[in-house]
Amino acid sequence: MDEFIKVIFTTRRKVFVDGNPAGFTNKMFQVETGQHKFDLGPEKDYTPVEQIIDVVGTTPLDPMIIHFTDEKEES
Amino acid sequence: MIRLIRSVVALTALGMILSSCASFPTNPRLNQYDKSKGYRYGLLDKSDNGDDLFIILTFSGGGTRAAALSYGVLEKLNDTVVKINGEERNLLKEVDVISSVSGGSFTAAYFTLKGPDMLKADSPFRDNFLYKDVEGILKGKLFNPYNWGRLLSPSFGRIEIAQEVYQDLLFGTATYGDLGRRKPFLMVNATDMAKGSQFTFIQSQLDPMCADLDPIPIARAVAASSNFPVAFTPLALNAYPTTCKYVEPDWTKTALNDVENNPRRYYRARALRTYQEPDRKYVHLLDGGVSDNIGLRGPLTAIRSGDVAWSILNKINLEEIKKLVIIVVDAKNQSVPDFDQKPSAPGLISIVNTIATTPLDNNSADTIELLRDTFRRRADAQKMQPDLYQAELYRIYIGFDQIKNEQERQKFLDMETNFNLPRDQVNDLRRIGGKLLQRSDCFKSLTGAPMDPGKPVCPY
Secondary structure, eight states, X not given: OEEEEEEEOSSXXXXXXXXXXXXXXXXXXXXXXXXXXXXXXXXXXXESSOEEXXXXXXXXXXXXXXXXXXXXXXX | OHHHHHHHHHXXXXXHHHHTTOOOOOOOBOSXXXXXXXXXXXXXXXXXXXSSEEEEEEEOOOHHHHHHHHHHHHHHHHTOEEEETTEEEEGXXXXXXXXXXXXXXXXXXXXHHHGGGGGSTTOHHIIIIITSOHHHHHHHHHTOHHHHHHHHSTXXXXXXXXXXXXXXXXXXXXXXXXXXXXXXXXXXXXXXXXXXXXXXXXXXXXXXXTBOSTTSBHHHHHHHXXXXXXXXXXXXXXXOTTSSOOOOOHHHHHHHTOTTTOHHHHHHHHHHHHTTOTTOOEEEEEEGGGTOXXXXXXXXXXXXXXXXXXXXXXXXXXXXXXXXXXXXXXXOOOOOOSGGGXXXXXXXXXXXXXXXXXXXXXXXXXHHHHHHHHHXXXXXXXXXXTTSOOOEEEEEEEEGGGOSSHHHHXXXXXXXXXXXXXXXHHHHHHHHHHHHHHHOHHHHHHHTOOOOTTOOSSOO
């Protein structure tokens, strides 16, 4: 099944899903149902470094929201 | 007569001597797993044919019937011009991927190797394959006493003879390394006997086996893809698991944790693992039609999943594909059997034929529906949510059931599955392939041709 994701970050970056570039931050995109590893493209100035999440039961109107925090903002 | 007998005996004796050394051709080991080398979509040259208009063709099985129908579709694409970014482009030159099975693999592989020259009147593909009694040549080779001895070897089968015939007629010694880096990306599909799943001749499939695709002859892949069970022997590939520092893709780890939410993905990961088992020294292959007779499963997974190396889903998410076009060319036949007109039980051939073809046809119908459903859900999601990237989706199905005239339709559905069709049937197939494509509403919408009033554009 199809799932819908929105990854929130301060700037536009590529989002990597299971190691492959699969979308952009702050823009909704589609993934396959199931467990996935999410991280962002370089540079590695964000936390957490990666997130492993079960993506199930989303819809285009109710996507899963995933947050990454900019280390500079945090400090 | 005596001279003939002596010749047969001499040839048989020579063959028996040769049988001691007859074996299938060994495919070499991959020295080092390296994603920056080998036959992979991501390494193809995109300077002349980018991804913004992404065209996938799938060619079904069905012997010469399938090869000729798909050839007719290529001819029509070659005659069609579309405007891309204000520039007129030949649609055939925009094809990005061809996924094929069995009879369709001859057309797919020859086109990828030779390009549009294949469509010229003097192309060897016409005289050496489409209009040739290839079946007669195959039988002639099998009845040649020279080959009887070779066939006594347990590691040399009828499929090796078929490969030699396809090399002589069409492909020569061309290998995957000779395909270079130009599009389309060729996906010739066979069936892995041990797993019962699709086996595609692309480097990412051979990586976990630590086998190198580049030196493998194109004719061998096509022979595997059209390896009709029983008629031919299974085709073996050498595997060298654990010898090339292969690194499993990340998605397998998450997929293997998650049988509950996505069993299909879990089984894909399990299947990938089986090629890494140290004892799996050979992979035996049957006709691609056994697992997917329309060649659509691979592209469908790429449309639905980000796990595939050439994932279309990821290309859409990354806004690289503006228009996604998939043209399914299905040469499925359906002759009306006469056994329901008699009280006697159908014969063995009828029973075997039913057992062999019915599951394939049902599987193909399900796969086509899955594609329709996938496109419809994506289109609905795009309508519902403007924040989602808005890709244009074109799904075009070419099959004999779309022929409106009943008599003409039945004529095509009655055509046999073999490698020896009469010339007029081959011509009819070429013609109807182009005609059905041109008549498709979705194709009209893509090319800007006038539409029939009141008809929906690209219905899902």
